[in-house]
Amino acid sequence: MTDTAACSPTSPTSLDPADPAAWEDFRAQAHRMLDDMIGHLRTLREQPVWRPIPEALRARWREPLPAQPVPVAELHRRFMAEVLPHAVGNAHPRFMGWVQGGGTLEGLLAEMLAAGLNANVGGRDQMPLEVERQVVHWMRELFDFPDTASGLLVTGSSTANLIGVLVARTRALGVDSRRDGLGADGLRLVAYTSAAAHGCVAQAMAIAGLGSAALRRVPVDADHRIEVAALRRMLAADRAAGLQPFLVVGTAGTVDVGAIDDLEALADLCAAERLWFHVDGAFGALARLSPRLAPRLAGIERADSLALDFHKWGQVPYDAGFVLVRDQAAQLAAFASPAAYLARHPRGLAAGSPWPCDLGPDLSRGFRALKVWFTVMAHGRERLGAAIAENCRLARRLAERVEADPRLALLAPVALNIVCLRYVGAAADPADGPRLDEAALDALNAELVADLHESGVAAPSTTMIGGRTAVRVALVNHRTVEADLDLLLEALHHFGQLRLRQARVSGAGLPILSDESSR
Numbered sequence: 001m002t003d004t005a006a007c008s009p010t011s012p013t014s015l016d017p018a019d020p021a022a023w024e025d026f027r028a029q030a031h032r033m034l035d036d037m038i039g040h041l042r043t044l045r046e047q048p049v050w051r052p053i054p055e056a057l058r059a060r061w062r063e064p065l066p067a068q069p070v071p072v073a074e075l076h077r078r079f080m081a082e083v084l085p086h087a088v089g090n091a092h093p094r095f096m097g098w099v100q101g102g103g104t105l106e107g108l109l110a111e112m113l114a115a116g117l118n119a120n121v122g123g124r125d126q127m128p129l130e131v132e133r134q135v136v137h138w139m140r141e142l143f144d145f146p147d148t149a150s151g152l153l154v155t156g157s158s159t160a161n162l163i164g165v166l167v168a169r170t171r172a173l174g175v176d177s178r179r180d181g182l183g184a185d186g187l188r189l190v191a192y193t194s195a196a197a198h199g200c201v202a203q204a205m206a207i208a209g210l211g212s213a214a215l216r217r218v219p220v221d222a223d224h225r226i227e228v229a230a231l232r233r234m235l236a237a238d239r240a241a242g243l244q245p246f247l248v249v250g251t252a253g254t255v256d257v258g259a260i261d262d263l264e265a266l267a268d269l270c271a272a273e274r275l276w277f278h279v280d281g282a283f284g285a286l287a288r289l290s291p292r293l294a295p296r297l298a299g300i301e302r303a304d305s306l307a308l309d310f311h312k313w314g315q316v317p318y319d320a321g322f323v324l325v326r327d328q329a330a331q332l333a334a335f336a337s338p339a340a341y342l343a344r345h346p347r348g349l350a351a352g353s354p355w356p357c358d359l360g361p362d363l364s365r366g367f368r369a370l371k372v373w374f375t376v377m378a379h380g381r382e383r384l385g386a387a388i389a390e391n392c393r394l395a396r397r398l399a400e401r402v403e404a405d406p407r408l409a410l411l412a413p414v415a416l417n418i419v420c421l422r423y424v425g426a427a428a429d430p431a432d433g434p435r436l437d438e439a440a441l442d443a444l445n446a447e448l449v450a451d452l453h454e455s456g457v458a459a460p461s462t463t464m465i466g467g468r469t470a471v472r473v474a475l476v477n478h479r480t481v482e483a484d485l486d487l488l489l490e491a492l493h494h495f496g497q498l499r500l501r502q503a504r505v506s507g508a509g510l511p512i513l514s515d516e517s518s519r
């Protein structure tokens with residue numbers, strides 16, 4: 001395609017380059033930016049995972065609205081110097097906190113193309129919508145859902161779980177409840193999920209107007225899976241009390257330890273009790289891409305609705321959540337609304353119903369499907385599945401090393417890719433410092449995680465396991481290799497010994513390192 005002649009006429013108020021020379025400058029600038037980003041990703045491993053934001057820099061980002069243009073080259077310079085070094089670092093192979101995906105190069109390119117097209121994928125007859133339908137088709141295939149199931153790309157699983165709750169609520173109360181509100185029946189609705197479920201499920205109940213207190217938190221077993229017998233008892237007690245159970249939310253990959261509920265048992269129970277079965281598979285669901293891991297998710301194909309994130313184990317750049325609903329009519333009943341300005345027509349741009357705006361709360365929506373399509377097509381099911389399986393293998397390796405090391409303790413079984421461990425010091429060797437009680441170890445491990453962050457070596461996060469602070473290592477990044485685990489453990493021991501030794505010298509409770517010694 002030639003574009004040299006296509007530059008005129010130019011509106012004096014257009015935001016595009018003003019003349020052919022300015023277009024060429026822009027093109028050269030664009031290439032430099034792409035080169036910088038590819039160079040950054042190529043050299044990630046040699047960079048710190050994270051660098052603290054200098055306060056002077058933070059303060060600089062409170063400028064007044066610029067009245068006049070600033071050259072893009074200057075914006076690019078500021079991005080490289082001020083933004084890029086101080087991001088969270090989840091693209092880095094030693095980012096191991098909070099279950100975040102690493103992104104792909106193809107996703108980067110797709111984001112650029114999608115932004116250039118500037119498609120609004122709320123509806124209308126356009127190929128970007130067919131790309132999204134292709135992604136929906138793949139997810140039906142992956143999870144053995146019927147061809148009639150509907151799906152929608154959303155920001156993330158928080159929204160996907162909310163949509164699951166709203167569809168289940170409308171099913172329970174009838175479509176008139178959208179006009180009339182919850183009514184007396186709505187106030188009696190109760191839902192069930194495990195004590196280890198993600199906080200967004202309770203949040204979804206609150207947003208749905210049902211109240212987070214109407215979400216029963218069922219106890220978990222030693223493997224952090226929902227206790228189905230306890231769920232049965234709670235269900236019976238609620239029915240006896242005149243309440244109306246309507247929904248069970250199972251989890252495929254809990255956020256704290258990566259546990260997978262017994263989804264077959266939950267599906268059986270929901271079928272027998274006529275309850276909506278929703279699965280929060282935010283990161284775990286895509287383990288189905290790996291033939292070795294897929295059997296662990298047995299029962300997920302029986303869900304009424306399923307939430308998952310392409311931006312976690314799918315490695316698609318943020319944001320890319322997804323909800324799949326077995327019965328499209330149920331999803332339409334919860335969201336489709338008649339509006340004159342959204343009228344459909346058999347021909348022209350207004351054809352091709354149903355549209356995404358009929359399946360969720362958003363009307364204007366970006367072209368998220370393109371980065372999913374690029375990532376899946378560029379790597380294929382087998383490679384994406386292999387990356388997931390490798391994360392799980394590395395997690396098992398790390399767990400073995402933790403169990404073999406007297407200075408470390410494993411706090412939870414490793415079901416998938418998350419290892420919860422704790423630095424406990426060398427109880428046998430007094431030279432390493434005093435033995436610490438459990439509360440002091442809690443504080444110590446929280447400090448060690450912050451030490452690791454500030455060192456830039458690795459970035460795990462923390463969680464609570466059985467009331468104790470754990471160092472939580474979640475392996476989600478396709479770039480992580482075993483040598484990264486070596487560096488993590490080396491740094492953990494380094495900071496652990498430093499802090500214990502300092503505690504011995506000071507003789508006073510838990511050591512907090514001074515700023516200089518922690519650098």
Ligand SMILES: *Cc1c(COP(=O)(O)O)cnc(C)c1O
Pocket residue numbers: 099155156157158159198200251253254255280281282283309321
């Ligand atoms: C990450 C996560 C969520 C929330 O998903 P977002 O994409 O962050 O909105 C919900 N449930 C589980 C199990 C998660 O891991």
